[in-house]
Amino acid sequence: MPVQEQEISRIWAEVIGIPDADIHTNFFDLGGHSLQLMALADRLSRQLGIEADIVALMEHPTVADFTEHVNSVETTAGDADPTRPRP
Incomplete structure (x- = not known):
């Protein structure tokens, strides 16, 4: 499930x-x-x-960039899941 910027922004603040x-x-x-x-x-x-590790947060230091990074990592990880049904 994609992470929402609003959730991350709230914690960030x-x-x-x-x-x-x-x-x-x-x-x-x-x-x-x-x-x-x-x-x-x-x-x-x-x-x-x-x-999230410190390096990832430093490489993606804005809420928008970090959210995009997290969601792209989740998508990539989900695609590599051999138990996930393929369309």
């Missing part, structure tokens, strides 16, 4: 401590720092089941 996270603004430009990045990875895992 909570971790940084801001009311809203602009989906196109870099995590660090929003006021985030490295310790919060680790907290973000943990919260994404616990709350949304996204296995």
